[in-house]
Structure formats: C-alpha cells, structure tokens
Amino acid sequence: MRLIKTSCNRRSFLKASALSGGGLMLGFSWLTSCQPATQDALSMPEAWFDINAYLKIGDNGIVTIMSPNPEGGQNIKTSMPMIVAEELDIDWKDVLVEQAPLNTELYTRQFIGGSQAIRRGWESLRMAGATARKMLRQAAAQTWQVPVEDIITEGGILHHKPSGKSAHYGEMAAAAAGLPVPEEVELKDIDDFKIIGTSRKNVDGKKIVTGQPLFGIDTYQEGMLTAMIVHPAAFGMKLKSVDDAGVRSMPGIRDVFTLKVLNEEYERQHFDTCAFLQVVAIVGDSTWEVMNAKKAIDIQWEPFTAYTEERTHYSGTKQTLIIPAGLETTSEHLALMAETAAESPQEVRRDGNPEAAFRNASRVIERTYTAPFLAHNCMEPMNFFAHVTAEKATLKGPLQKAELTEQTLSARLGIPVENIDIQMTRLGGGYGRRSYANWLIEAALISQKMNAPVKLVYTREDDMTGGIYRPMYQATYRAALDADNNLTAIHINAGGIPESPLYANRFPAGAVENYLAESWTVNTNITIGSFRAPRSNFIAGAEQSFLDEVAEAVVKDPIAFRLELLERARTNPVGEDNDYDATRLSGVLELVREKSAWGQEQSNLHRGVAAYFCHNSYVAQVLDLVLEGDQPVVQKVTNAVDCGIVINPDAAANLAEGAVVDGIGNALFGEMTFKEGIPEKNNFHTYRMIRMSEAPKEIDVHFVQNEIDPTGMGEPTFPPVFGALANALYKATGARHYSQPFLGKELNLG
Amino acid sequence: MALFNLTINGKKQQVDVGPSTPMLWVLRDHLNLVGTKYGCGIAACGACTIHLEGTATRSCQLPVSAAEGKNITSIEGLSENGDHPVQQAWLEHDVPQCGYCQAGQIMSASALLEANPNPSDAEIENAMDGNICRCGTYTRIKAAIKTAAQVK
Known part of the structure; x- marks a missing residue:
C-alpha cells in the first residue's frame, strides 16, 4: 500500500464536496442534464450522495462514476471509470457510468489528444476512488464507534471483523458525504487489483448495437433548424459574391447568409485553425431540403492575397504563420519539398563528426521517403448543435478539446465563458480532426443569427475538402558504413508542408556515434492539423524502412540489427537528450520476435518488422504477407506493446488492432492531392479507405507485463505499421516502397 | 411535398416529404430514428444500411417514393430487445x-x-x-x- 497526498488534485475534491453541502445531493445542476446510464440489471437508488466530482453513491450501494474525458472510440468511458472503481473497491457490476460535463474546475485535461487520458488521469482517478473509500471507512468507523484502521472493504461492503459488523457503501454514503476530504489516502498495491488488468466490456456497447442516439449528429431539440455551409472550392480562394435568389424560395429554406468564422484581430490559439474565414450558411427545416439548396446555390470565389497569422502554440510559444497566396498543386509540392530540403535545412542535433564519417565511409546508403496530405475522414461528418441566445450559448456535439474551444467561442460570440455550456457527446471518430472546431463556431453564429436552435451538419464533401489535413512530408536518410559493415553515421534531413516530422532525439539518436538531424518547412495555404500520432505517423515508417535496408546491406537479421543499436543506446548512449528508453524498446522487439516465431522460415511467408516509441508507449510489430497468385495478402500482424500497466486488456487490444488496420489502409491508399488549390478527392468513391477484404486476416496483441504507470494506446501502435508493411512488401515483391501511398505503384492487395 | 405511407419496423407511418427524399433522411429527420447513420450520401460507405424487404440497402440512395408499400427495417427494429x-x-x-x-x-x-x-x-x-x-x-x-x- 502506498500513501499519497491528495493535494495535487485537492481543488476539485474540495470544490465538489463544498457544492454538495455535505449531505443529500440532489439536483447538482450538471447531473440533471445528463441522461442516466440505465442498465437493466440495476435498480436505481432513491437518493444519491455526492462524494466527489468523480463519483456518487446511491442509498442502495449502486455507484455512478463520471468519466471525465470525451469518448471517441478509445474506450475511455469504460477504462477511466475502471480505475476509480478499482480504488473505491466496488464490484464493476454495481457501477453506472456517465459522461462528466465539461468543468475545468472539477476535472483536468478533459480532452482527447496525445494518447494521454489514462497516463495523465491515472493519479487523479485513483485518488478519486481511494478518497471515497477512505471517507466511507471513516463514516463506518464513526457510526460503529470503532477505529478506522479496523475497517476493511470488499466489493462495496464495509466490514468490521472484530465486531462482525458490515454495511454496504450505500448505507454509509450519507455520512461519508458529510466528512472532510482526507489529507492523504492509501492507494492499492498493484497485486491487489481486481478490476484493472481485467477485460471489461464497453459500457455503451448495447446502445451502439441497438442504434440509440449517442452521437452529436443525433442531437434533436424541438424547433431545431438544420444548417449547412458552403466553403470556398479551393484553398487560396475567398468569397467574392453569392447569388441566392433561386435558393431562398426553395422548399424548406429559411435563410441564406455569409458569416465570418473568426475575426481577424482575434489572436488565435493552437487549435483555432480555420481554412476558410468566410463561409455561406444555408438554413432550413430538414437536411435534404438544405442539401438541395446547397447544390443549387451560385457562389463566386476569388484568390486571396498572402497574409500572416499570429498564433499561440499549445506549448505557449507565439508563432507567426505565413499564409501564402496562390492555388497549390501536388506535383509542385513535391518539387518544392525536394528543393527546400537541399537548400535550407536547419540543424537540430549533431553528435560526433558526421561529415568526416561520411567522407571516410566505404559505402553510403541514401534513401528519400515521401507521404501525402491525408484527410481524417471520421465516419461521423463534422457537426454541432448550438442554441445561442442573448445571454448564453448551449452547444452539444462531438469535440476533442472542448475546454480549449470555449475561449474562442466566447470571444467570437461576445458571451462570457461562464455562460457557455459545451456538452460532450460521443464522437464518431476523432483521430485529431475534432481538435479543431471551426464548425462549432459556425453552428453558434448561425444559431445566433437565426435566434433558434440549430444543428449544423457538414456533408461528406464539406468534411473531406475542408482542410485540417495531415501535413505532407519528406525525409532523406543517409547511412555511412565502414569497410567492416559497421554503421558509423546517420544523417536525417526531414521536413514537410508546413510542418517537419523530425523527432531528432528519438532512436536511432543515441545509438550511432556520428549523427546529424536537420529540419525544414514549406509554407502553404492548405490547413493542416493533428492526425493520429502527429509526425510519428510518417517518420516511423521512413526510419523503420531505412533501417531494414541498412540491415540488409550489412547482412544482418533486421531484429538483431536493431537490438545491436539499442544495446549501444542502453550501455553507452551517444549524447544526453535521448528521449526514449532503450531497454523498453528492446523489450518489445524481443517480445515480438518470440511471439511471432521470427526466424522460422516458411516458403510463402514474407515478413516485415518495425518498432517505434511515441506517446510514451513502445510498440514492435511483425507483419506477415503471403502471395496469393501475385497478390500480396496480409495474413497476420503480431504486436508487442509496452504501455505499462494495462487497464482494460481487450479494449487496449481492440485499439491496437484498429491502428494496424488504419496504418495499412493509409500506407496503401491514403492520399489527398490538389490541383489548383482544389482537393481532388471529395468522397469515398475517390478517397480510398481500407475495406474488410484488405485488412489482416489475423491480428495478435501481446502486452509487456510490468508495473510501470500506464501510458496511452490510441496512437503508438499506428506509426510503425507503415514500416512493417513496407518491409514485408519488399520481401514479397522485391520492390522497396519509398513514397506513400504504396498502391498505385502496380500494387494491389487482398 | 406529398404523403407517403411507409411500413417501418413493422409499424405503419405516414410522412409528408418531397418524393426524392432519401429514406436516410426520412428516418433521421422525420421519424427520429437516428440509428441509421449518414456517412457519405453516395452509397460508398454503408453507414446508412437498412433492410428493404430483408435485403441490405443503402438508405441514402433509396428515395421515399420507392420505399412505399415495402417492409423497411432499421437498426432500431432489428430485434425487440437488442438481442438479435x-x-x-x-x-x-x-x-x-x-x-x-x-x-x-x-x-x-x-x-x-x-x-x-x-x-x-x-x-x-x-x-x-x-x-x-x-x-x-x-x-x-x-x-x-x-x-x-x-x-x-
């Protein structure tokens, strides 16, 4: 058992406890606004007692746990409450889960991003449960007039063994709610975990498979209007004129107007990216009627001139973005990247004397990798419900970073933040796209103008052509080999439009005596944003493909070659800023070697390996291809993952499986190209997504067993797949793939 | 606008919409059956799949006029208690x-x-x-x- 001070998150516990008034807790404003998560088997209590912001206990012993973060498929709505339930020591069957409201006073970091929910929530979630458990024990001790040390808990029951007294949590909840928050609490030993580390099913599973309204797009309110927007047809364009004469009289159309999404003088924050500052809104009674008007409206666009944009980066640093004029085309992007890489790279890290090592090399291997812009293509198109009145704004919908959107919305609407209520629904996918919320601002402005509740829905075409893409990238890797086939230097030159993918201090930094990492960027007026494992989602595949090629050049097994490099990084690291743990990275490689039975050759089995560290977790993958005729088929992908303590193993495995499929899909097909500023793909008939027949036939996920505090699973299994696939394809076909998407280079799959 | 008589999840329903309105939007906007999802609007993603006389059909491409008199099942009607x-x-x-x-x-x-x-x-x-x-x-x-x- 470990004692932990409650102070680091004390504010939220104290706050909740003060709000509750120390007694019967009914009508806590945000609870009444939530739909109760009814589960058939559970009878609802007659009274709830608020213990802290994360949980309330019913008089019958049923516990409601608030899941603080929005749910977008990471299964956080199950896994986060599991941590609270563990420390509370309650049976999972007696737990109801509700989505917590957005409340930055009560909860911290209520957003999806960086695979950080479990890692950053770990302590506060445990403390929420442990604090409540301690208060229940204290309540029982006072009631029974016995020492608190003699009270133990077991699955929601308080026991006093010496006297034989026992009570369920519900019987002590009223007394517990009136107690002061303890100064320190005991956390369970990992060996005593009963819920953490066991697979628990998605708490919303039944609602999903029966089609209950869970998503933002399902929002309905009496008197609600439907709105859509029309944005410029091309990046680099702005609104010139609108002819809405014919559209206004179409059936079901209420209004057509232009709106300015952000004011020019507003100093933007990191997630205020917005491709089109002015859009045309069409408002009507039903979706189909508005869609028809959207098809009929006549809007003229014109090129804009270059401008700069002041922006505060998420890290707090101020940036000035240069937004060039012009209508951009993909072939020109490729030429521009090649030119910039050669002319103006900035040195980011240097170890030893790389120039001398390359001069003295007996062999130099140099390869260049590229990847295109990618659209997120969340299955639920961007949408938001808004009801804005003179005094307040109520919004509801799918959003990754509601707490960061509040400020922007407040500034734009002229309504103070405290009068803005953003309610979080389930997200039909996020992957980074829903970190940016221009559509939410649009919904609010439309509601404000119409003086009515409005649901704004993007068509698939609006969604896919609306910007916020994964940036376009390029990386050139060079390796110097001496006469004895030793790797003496690595040189990385990496950049992108408009962001560099380089992580200069990650492997193979630290493992090579002479090392040079350089970075560059190219400005664009195409907007970009976070996309599942930003930067890593490209650089991992490039690096792992390159190391595979170097291993082959020095005639070494690709896993053994990587382990040798990691041995150097572990025992005698080069440089001091290496930001990965070489032991843990070796660990996943060793585990995947064992679990995939690496080295056991089969005639029709072509295997590729990759390993990568990002978002605090370590992943190694072996991808097996077989050739059916001349068609490569992904037979199996074996994953070894070190994310510390695994909260919900089956859910974590599901995320890894999904990331593998997503990675293969994007590596093979993912691509957004541009012609004269116009996105060349606007729906799934042209933007190819991976389908079931192209997915691996089998995916295995193995977790390293350790007692390290948990880290995230949403992103880390995604980046290495690109490398594992490229390496397996080489084994199967003899061709190396340097530019994504791999398909379109005479390759089909499945 | 016109009146259409529909049989949805075994229940007779009447809606007043334009004849080209896809069943997807009839279900979602007019009958508040939102389990059927909008994904692409061009029958390329399958999110809006329903059963038309038992056959899987993309409701975004099925005009209400073609659905009249036919048995339509949406996810809400696949089973009584969600236990299909x-x-x-x-x-x-x-x-x-x-x-x-x-x-x-x-x-x-x-x-x-x-x-x-x-x-x-x-x-x-x-x-x-x-x-x-x-x-x-x-x-x-x-x-x-x-x-x-x-x-x-």
Whole structure:
C-alpha cells in the first residue's frame, strides 16, 4: 500500500464536496442534464450522495462514476471509470457510468489528444476512488464507534471483523458525504487489483448495437433548424459574391447568409485553425431540403492575397504563420519539398563528426521517403448543435478539446465563458480532426443569427475538402558504413508542408556515434492539423524502412540489427537528450520476435518488422504477407506493446488492432492531392479507405507485463505499421516502397 | 411535398416529404430514428444500411417514393430487445470503437446471414466490403459474424 497526498488534485475534491453541502445531493445542476446510464440489471437508488466530482453513491450501494474525458472510440468511458472503481473497491457490476460535463474546475485535461487520458488521469482517478473509500471507512468507523484502521472493504461492503459488523457503501454514503476530504489516502498495491488488468466490456456497447442516439449528429431539440455551409472550392480562394435568389424560395429554406468564422484581430490559439474565414450558411427545416439548396446555390470565389497569422502554440510559444497566396498543386509540392530540403535545412542535433564519417565511409546508403496530405475522414461528418441566445450559448456535439474551444467561442460570440455550456457527446471518430472546431463556431453564429436552435451538419464533401489535413512530408536518410559493415553515421534531413516530422532525439539518436538531424518547412495555404500520432505517423515508417535496408546491406537479421543499436543506446548512449528508453524498446522487439516465431522460415511467408516509441508507449510489430497468385495478402500482424500497466486488456487490444488496420489502409491508399488549390478527392468513391477484404486476416496483441504507470494506446501502435508493411512488401515483391501511398505503384492487395 | 405511407419496423407511418427524399433522411429527420447513420450520401460507405424487404440497402440512395408499400427495417427494429444474434455477437466480441458505422455493419451482417446462414470468409468479405469502419474493427466484425452464424 502506498500513501499519497491528495493535494495535487485537492481543488476539485474540495470544490465538489463544498457544492454538495455535505449531505443529500440532489439536483447538482450538471447531473440533471445528463441522461442516466440505465442498465437493466440495476435498480436505481432513491437518493444519491455526492462524494466527489468523480463519483456518487446511491442509498442502495449502486455507484455512478463520471468519466471525465470525451469518448471517441478509445474506450475511455469504460477504462477511466475502471480505475476509480478499482480504488473505491466496488464490484464493476454495481457501477453506472456517465459522461462528466465539461468543468475545468472539477476535472483536468478533459480532452482527447496525445494518447494521454489514462497516463495523465491515472493519479487523479485513483485518488478519486481511494478518497471515497477512505471517507466511507471513516463514516463506518464513526457510526460503529470503532477505529478506522479496523475497517476493511470488499466489493462495496464495509466490514468490521472484530465486531462482525458490515454495511454496504450505500448505507454509509450519507455520512461519508458529510466528512472532510482526507489529507492523504492509501492507494492499492498493484497485486491487489481486481478490476484493472481485467477485460471489461464497453459500457455503451448495447446502445451502439441497438442504434440509440449517442452521437452529436443525433442531437434533436424541438424547433431545431438544420444548417449547412458552403466553403470556398479551393484553398487560396475567398468569397467574392453569392447569388441566392433561386435558393431562398426553395422548399424548406429559411435563410441564406455569409458569416465570418473568426475575426481577424482575434489572436488565435493552437487549435483555432480555420481554412476558410468566410463561409455561406444555408438554413432550413430538414437536411435534404438544405442539401438541395446547397447544390443549387451560385457562389463566386476569388484568390486571396498572402497574409500572416499570429498564433499561440499549445506549448505557449507565439508563432507567426505565413499564409501564402496562390492555388497549390501536388506535383509542385513535391518539387518544392525536394528543393527546400537541399537548400535550407536547419540543424537540430549533431553528435560526433558526421561529415568526416561520411567522407571516410566505404559505402553510403541514401534513401528519400515521401507521404501525402491525408484527410481524417471520421465516419461521423463534422457537426454541432448550438442554441445561442442573448445571454448564453448551449452547444452539444462531438469535440476533442472542448475546454480549449470555449475561449474562442466566447470571444467570437461576445458571451462570457461562464455562460457557455459545451456538452460532450460521443464522437464518431476523432483521430485529431475534432481538435479543431471551426464548425462549432459556425453552428453558434448561425444559431445566433437565426435566434433558434440549430444543428449544423457538414456533408461528406464539406468534411473531406475542408482542410485540417495531415501535413505532407519528406525525409532523406543517409547511412555511412565502414569497410567492416559497421554503421558509423546517420544523417536525417526531414521536413514537410508546413510542418517537419523530425523527432531528432528519438532512436536511432543515441545509438550511432556520428549523427546529424536537420529540419525544414514549406509554407502553404492548405490547413493542416493533428492526425493520429502527429509526425510519428510518417517518420516511423521512413526510419523503420531505412533501417531494414541498412540491415540488409550489412547482412544482418533486421531484429538483431536493431537490438545491436539499442544495446549501444542502453550501455553507452551517444549524447544526453535521448528521449526514449532503450531497454523498453528492446523489450518489445524481443517480445515480438518470440511471439511471432521470427526466424522460422516458411516458403510463402514474407515478413516485415518495425518498432517505434511515441506517446510514451513502445510498440514492435511483425507483419506477415503471403502471395496469393501475385497478390500480396496480409495474413497476420503480431504486436508487442509496452504501455505499462494495462487497464482494460481487450479494449487496449481492440485499439491496437484498429491502428494496424488504419496504418495499412493509409500506407496503401491514403492520399489527398490538389490541383489548383482544389482537393481532388471529395468522397469515398475517390478517397480510398481500407475495406474488410484488405485488412489482416489475423491480428495478435501481446502486452509487456510490468508495473510501470500506464501510458496511452490510441496512437503508438499506428506509426510503425507503415514500416512493417513496407518491409514485408519488399520481401514479397522485391520492390522497396519509398513514397506513400504504396498502391498505385502496380500494387494491389487482398 | 406529398404523403407517403411507409411500413417501418413493422409499424405503419405516414410522412409528408418531397418524393426524392432519401429514406436516410426520412428516418433521421422525420421519424427520429437516428440509428441509421449518414456517412457519405453516395452509397460508398454503408453507414446508412437498412433492410428493404430483408435485403441490405443503402438508405441514402433509396428515395421515399420507392420505399412505399415495402417492409423497411432499421437498426432500431432489428430485434425487440437488442438481442438479435448479430447484436449479441457484437457485444460478445466487444466490436465497436467509436461505434458510428456499427449499425450499418450490423444491418449488412444480419442480411448476409439471413440469405446465407453459413458464409465462408470470402463470402463475408464480399458482403461486408461496402461498409467502411474508419476505426478498423474489421477482424472483430468478421469474428462476430462467424459467432452469430453458429448461433442462428
């Protein structure tokens, strides 16, 4: 058992406890606004007692746990409450889960991003449960007039063994709610975990498979209007004129107007990216009627001139973005990247004397990798419900970073933040796209103008052509080999439009005596944003493909070659800023070697390996291809993952499986190209997504067993797949793939 | 606008909409049956799959005028208590991640098993390739269909 001070998150516990008034807790404003998560088997209590912001206990012993973060498929709505339930020591069957409201006073970091929910929530979630458990024990001790040390808990029951007294949590909840928050609490030993580390099913599973309204797009309110927007047809364009004469009289159309999404003088924050500052809104009674008007409206666009944009980066640093004029085309992007890489790279890290090592090399291997812009293509198109009145704004919908959107919305609407209520629904996918919320601002402005509740829905075409893409990238890797086939230097030159993918201090930094990492960027007026494992989602595949090629050049097994490099990084690291743990990275490689039975050759089995560290977790993958005729088929992908303590193993495995499929899909097909500023793909008939027949036939996920505090699973299994696939394809076909998407280079799959 | 008489999930319904209105929007906007999802509007993703006389059909391409007099089933009507073998198998395999596409997946899968109670892997892939899952739950979907096939 470990004692932990409650102070680091004390504010939220104290706050909740003060709000509750120390007694019967009914009508806590945000609870009444939530739909109760009814589960058939559970009878609802007659009274709830608020213990802290994360949980309330019913008089019958049923516990409601608030899941603080929005749910977008990471299964956080199950896994986060599991941590609270563990420390509370309650049976999972007696737990109801509700989505917590957005409340930055009560909860911290209520957003999806960086695979950080479990890692950053770990302590506060445990403390929420442990604090409540301690208060229940204290309540029982006072009631029974016995020492608190003699009270133990077991699955929601308080026991006093010496006297034989026992009570369920519900019987002590009223007394517990009136107690002061303890100064320190005991956390369970990992060996005593009963819920953490066991697979628990998605708490919303039944609602999903029966089609209950869970998503933002399902929002309905009496008197609600439907709105859509029309944005410029091309990046680099702005609104010139609108002819809405014919559209206004179409059936079901209420209004057509232009709106300015952000004011020019507003100093933007990191997630205020917005491709089109002015859009045309069409408002009507039903979706189909508005869609028809959207098809009929006549809007003229014109090129804009270059401008700069002041922006505060998420890290707090101020940036000035240069937004060039012009209508951009993909072939020109490729030429521009090649030119910039050669002319103006900035040195980011240097170890030893790389120039001398390359001069003295007996062999130099140099390869260049590229990847295109990618659209997120969340299955639920961007949408938001808004009801804005003179005094307040109520919004509801799918959003990754509601707490960061509040400020922007407040500034734009002229309504103070405290009068803005953003309610979080389930997200039909996020992957980074829903970190940016221009559509939410649009919904609010439309509601404000119409003086009515409005649901704004993007068509698939609006969604896919609306910007916020994964940036376009390029990386050139060079390796110097001496006469004895030793790797003496690595040189990385990496950049992108408009962001560099380089992580200069990650492997193979630290493992090579002479090392040079350089970075560059190219400005664009195409907007970009976070996309599942930003930067890593490209650089991992490039690096792992390159190391595979170097291993082959020095005639070494690709896993053994990587382990040798990691041995150097572990025992005698080069440089001091290496930001990965070489032991843990070796660990996943060793585990995947064992679990995939690496080295056991089969005639029709072509295997590729990759390993990568990002978002605090370590992943190694072996991808097996077989050739059916001349068609490569992904037979199996074996994953070894070190994310510390695994909260919900089956859910974590599901995320890894999904990331593998997503990675293969994007590596093979993912691509957004541009012609004269116009996105060349606007729906799934042209933007190819991976389908079931192209997915691996089998995916295995193995977790390293350790007692390290948990880290995230949403992103880390995604980046290495690109490398594992490229390496397996080489084994199967003899061709190396340097530019994504791999398909379109005479390759089909499945 | 015109009145259309529909039979949805065994229940007679009347809606007053334009004849070209797709069943997707009739269900979602006019009958408040929002389990059927909008994904692409061009029958390229499968999120809006319903059963038309038992056959998996993309409701975004089915005008209300063509649905009159036919039996339509949406995800809400697939079973009375959410216990259709396909729904149960989905829960057993804990298939969903974000969950947005899953109603469409379940409607495609249940129509497949109705027509072909014991499909091969290739037949499953063929029937399901029109349904995109952006989260990539395909291996679980396939496993769940096989489980449901054993139950049926």
